[in-house]
Amino acid sequence: MAAKFELYQDKAGEYRFRLKAGNGEIILTGEGYTTKAACNNGIESVKKNAPDDARYEKKESASGKFSFSLKAxxxxxxxxxxxxxxxSGRDNGIASVKKNAPEASVNDLTD
Structure with a gap:
């Protein structure tokens, strides 16, 4: 199964996206948007910025967990x-976003 973006509406009515790897695991989640068009712009921004190492901010929480943000x-x-x-898990997550996001299809779950 190929990687894909899922565009959906949350309980508050905001549009959101998540990037799922080929195994179905969520590897990146977007913020809430007021319109579907803005959410689609967010997806396009992920596709454009994902290959660039400089766009990733690596983080470590006080409890010893690791995460990252992708920035425009x-x-x-x-x-x-x-x-x-x-x-290493976090770095594998970044590698997965870099590899999968640019060519991922968009599955609109709001239709």
């Missing part, structure tokens, strides 16, 4: 990862 050229966060128990 204007330094706005456009996607966040899950928490990982190791730096």
């Amino acid at each position: 050229g204007n330094h706005q966060v456009i996607g966040v990862s899950q928490s990982y128990s190791s730096t």
Whole structure:
């Protein structure tokens, strides 16, 4: 199964996206958007920025968990990862986003 973006509406009515790897695991989640068009723009921004190492901010929480954010050229966060128990897990997550996001299809679950 190929990687894909899922575009959906949350309980508050906001449009959101998540990037799923080929195995179905969520590897990146976007923020809430007020319109579907803005959410689609967010997806396009992920596709454009994903290959660039400089767009990733690696983080470590106080509890010893690791995560990352993907940022656009204007330094706005456009996607966040899950928490990982190791730096290698986080780095594998980044590699997966870099590999999968640019060519991922969009599955619109709001239709």
